[in-house]
Structures are given as structure tokens and as C-alpha cells.
Amino acid sequence: GAGVSQSPSNKVTEKGKDVELRCDPISGHTALYWYRQSLGQGLEFLIYFQGNSAPDKSGLPSDRFSAERTGGSVSTLTIQRTQQEDSAVYLCASSLQGSNQPQHFGDGTRLSIL
Amino acid sequence: DQQVKQNSPSLSVQEGRISILNCDYTNSMFDYFLWYKKYPAEGPTFLISISSIKDKNEDRRFTVFLNKSAKHLSLHIVPSQPGDSAVYFCAASANGQNFVFGPGTRLSVLP
Numbered sequence: 001g002a003g004v005s006q007s008p009s010n011k012v013t014e015k016g017k018d019v020e021l022r023c024d025p026i027s028g029h030t031a032l033y034w035y036r037q038s039l040g041q042g043l044e045f046l047i048y049f050q051g052n053s054a055p056d057k058s059g060l061p062s063d064r065f066s067a068e069r070t071g072g073s074v075s076t077l078t079i080q081r082t083q084q085e086d087s088a089v090y091l092c093a094s095s096l097q098g099s100n101q102p103q104h105f106g107d108g109t110r111l112s113i114l
Numbered sequence: 115d116q117q118v119k120q121n122s123p124s125l126s127v128q129e130g131r132i133s134i135l136n137c138d139y140t141n142s143m144f145d146y147f148l149w150y151k152k153y154p155a156e157g158p159t160f161l162i163s164i165s166s167i168k169d170k171n172e173d174r175r176f177t178v179f180l181n182k183s184a185k186h187l188s189l190h191i192v193p194s195q196p197g198d199s200a201v202y203f204c205a206a207s208a209n210g211q212n213f214v215f216g217p218g219t220r221l222s223v224l225p
Contacts, residue, residue, distance in 0.1 A: 004157070031211065042120075042217035043158070043203065050211065091157055099210025100146045100165065105157030 002026060004106035006092050012112045015084060021077045021109045025094030032075050033103060034067055038088040049075065051097065087113045117141045118206050120216040128224050133191040135219050137204030140185065144206040148213070149178060149189045152201045162189070194223045
């Protein structure tokens with residue numbers, strides 16, 4: 001498919017473990033976003049990559065969260081020493097370069113911390 | 115402090131009638147607004163957008179109205195169909211790249 005792909009679709013892990021979530025954006029999309037949606041809540045912005053510019057990390061909730069984007073394409077979101085409050089759906093979106101471009105979302109990774 | 119608010123967590127409408135979803139914002143620098151629809155276990159999908167230079171944008175059954183002075187926008191769906199049942203998110207941007215999302219409104223269209 002040509003859409004945004006996220007893996008895994010579901011992840012269950014024990015508190016204290018590290019997790020890595022992967023996002024494959026749409027080919028040619030230079031902008032990539034990570035969001036988090038906790039149960040019953042809206043989308044919470046985490047981090048934004050645009051081309052080769054320094055990422056906007058202003059939404060990361062703590063230093064346990066980090067993300068990288070290799071080669072301007074695939075991105076991984078890493079959560080270290082997971083806590084139960086990290087349980088949420090993590091959504092990735094990509095868009096074309098430029099202003100006012102609609103974001104195309106993946107189906108998310110549902111993360112459950114036991 | 116929520117910059118984008120959707121004060122109705124849920125809305126029920128009869129099939130064939132109009133659905134009106136509301137969104138309010140506080141940041142006067144926002145100049146671009148979007149609506150997304152989300153089904154369970156799927157990512158949000160883009161529906162329609164509007165720039166602050168306009169007060170209305172229409173696409174098939176969907177119309178978005180923007181009232182800049184009131185910092186309010188609304189999405190009208192007419193006629194509503196059962197397949198429109200989903201969570202609708204309003205989003206706003208001041209720079210066209212960073213977007214702030216509202217908490218969503220769950221629309222149920224009853225047959």
C-alpha cells in the first residue's frame with residue numbers, strides 16, 4: 001500500500017522495559033509527525049521532523065522519549081523505562097513539504113504497559 | 115491550556131439530517147484549520163480544510179464555516195449517513211506545519 005505504515009500494530013510490555021515503534025511514511029513526504037492518543041483523549045503532539053532540519057521535540061513528555069528519522073524516511077520512536085502512563089495509541093503522520101499540507105496518518109501502534 | 119476545544123464529546127443525529135460539529139480556538143495566530151475523521155483502530159483521515167482568508171469551504175456533503183472574530187469553526191455534514199459515524203477532530207495551525215488537535219467529538223448517525 002501507499003499509505004503510512006506503522007509497526008507493530010500492538011505492543012504489550014512490562015513496566016521498565018524499553019520499546020521501539022516504527023513508522024514508514026509515504027514516499028516523497030518530507031514531513032513526519034508523531035502523536036499520542038491516550039484513552040478518551042485527543043491527539044497529543046510529540047515530535048515533528050521536516051527534511052534535514054532539526055526536529056521539533058517540544059511535545060516529548062520526558063527524557064525517556066526520543067525519536068530519530070534515518071535517511072529522511074523511516075522513523076523510530078523509542079520509550080525507555082516504560083511506565084504505565086505511557087500506555088496509549090502512538091500515531092505517525094507524514095505530509096508533503098510546504099505549508100498547509102494535510103497529514104496522512106498510519107493506523108497507530110497500541111502500546112500497553114503492564 | 116487547550117488551544118483547540120471541542121466542547122461536545124458526543125453527538126447523535128438521525129440519518130438524513132444535518133450534523134453540526136463545533137470547534138473553538140484561543141490562539142489568534144491560527145490561520146489554517148482542518149477536520150479529520152477517525153474510525154476505531156484506524157488513523158485519522160483528512161476531510162476538509164479552510165484557510166483564514168475564507169469563511170466557508172465546501173466539498174460534497176461536507177462544509178466548514180469559519181468565524182474568525184468568534185474564533186469558531188464548524189463542520190456541517192448533510193445529509194448525514196450511518197457511515198459518517200466516527201470521531202471528528204478539529205486541528206489548527208499558525209505556521210502551516212505544526213498542528214494542534216482538539217479532543218474530538220464522537221458522532222453517531224442513527225438509521
